[in-house]
Amino acid sequence: MKRPLITAVVAVGQLALAALAVAPQLSARLAGDTYLVRVAPVDPIDPFRGAYVALDYPDLRHGGSRSSVEPGLGALEDGESGEVYIALAETDGVWVGAEWTRTRPTHGPYLACDDRSWQVRCGIESWFLPQEDAREAEVLLREGAVAELRVDARGNAAVVDVRAR
């Protein structure tokens, strides 16, 4: 093979691998349905990641557990760790967590999450905003807001917007 062709194959192959790394999130954005979920702030700016608003979802937390230092949905506290699935149900125009299971629900909608770190994470725990907008968003979140999620058939989720309720 000629060198330009080899270089092109390497570039395309590596781009495909990068896409594979984020395939669940891409799938949620491209093929998911829209769900509105109540949202609250945890920490306005994570200094190691730029201007990301860390989001908390009061209606998706399990029992009375709370997330604190870093964003997350609390803990399942069943002595296991791994995949967690949160079945969603609609209440008063927003979606709330109805059931937390270790086995994938047979029908949706549900969120596919993970609690191998010390709390449940669903890939929807932070939202990027420029520095100035992040401070405004913090005020908005305190006054009550909803996150617009895209969730695909496999439970992969992505935040696409945060707005006043």
Added chain:
Amino acid sequence: MTDTASPAPPVATRSVAPHQLAWLRHELADWTSEGLLSEEQAARISTRYRSEHHARVSVGRVLLHLGAGFVGVGLIWLVAANLDELSPVARFTAVAVLWLAFLVGGESLAARHASPPIVGAARLLAALGFGALVFQAAQSLQVPAYEPRLVGLWAVGAFVHAYLTRAAAPFLVGVVTGVTWWFMQPLWDAQDGTAVVVLLGAGAVLTAALAVLHDGWIDGFAWTWRTVAGGMALAALFVAAIPGAAGDGLTWSPWLVVALGAAAAATIGAAVVRRGARILEPLGAAAVLLTATTLSLWTTGTDASTVDGADWAHAAISVAAYVVLAVALVALGTVRGHQALTWMAMVGLVVFTTFQGFAVFAPIVTGAWLFVVLGTLFLGTGFLFDRARRELVQALDATDRTSEGTGR
């Protein structure tokens, strides 16, 4: 032999280290002066070899690779941490442009036969840049950065680059990230000491088989795979011999099964493709895997203040197994001319003997006597090991003399 009717056909020259070429020329001059060779024969032998200057570790090469490493890591850090005015898409685009520039730049330099250290530095930046690309894509789309599959995909990308271009720098990045993923992915599901031992042993089998498969195909990669195999085998027995490191036995996970399956498949592949004694390398690594796993699952007394018969037996068998492995690695290093293996085996044995000595004797022997016992143990092991190494080298030299003209 000296006079031929027609000129000899052109012979491909071999690259050798400068000090080897200097030694050969010195010997050729001696043989010529003694009448063993004619001037013409000496000249013809001499033209078969050329000095491989790039094999030397020059200051320039070290600085270039060090600089490329720092720039690569710095770029990942810079983009991930400080460009907070950029949107996720803009950050990803910035990283993608840098990665592509390094990739295309490195390959363009290689095509123009630029200085190998400069090409290597550019390729190292491209391999690190691909890692930055994967992690920036993940960050932009809220994928947790600690997920093992990101490291695994980085390794796959680096290997794609390395194997298509036969490039050493991306290969080394691939090996480092690949080895990291090898442990990170299975331990993501279940963490226990025996799983680490099994992963080390299976890793040794897989990389030993890969080394055999690469022999005569890509020799540089074979050298690295063989080094990794030796390191993993030594580490497997080391961890297995630590008293109480096993925990409550082995916790199986799907990835652990995949790891063992990959090791078995590579061994079968090596047996089919490279027939002969070479298959002893992955088979030897498989013996290490079995021994290490058995030692790890063999739990002796839990009371650290006393040493009973089972503890002594565990320690004695561990030391014996480690010495056998070290001697085997020295033999392999001697046969293959692989100095790194020999050194790894010797350093590994020193560290292992000292560690085991403390682990076994510390509870029952204290103070100055501990040092006396340890020193005696160490001297005995060192003496036997060095004697075995010298006898092995002599035996191999004698074999070479009797079967002159045959390859190793």
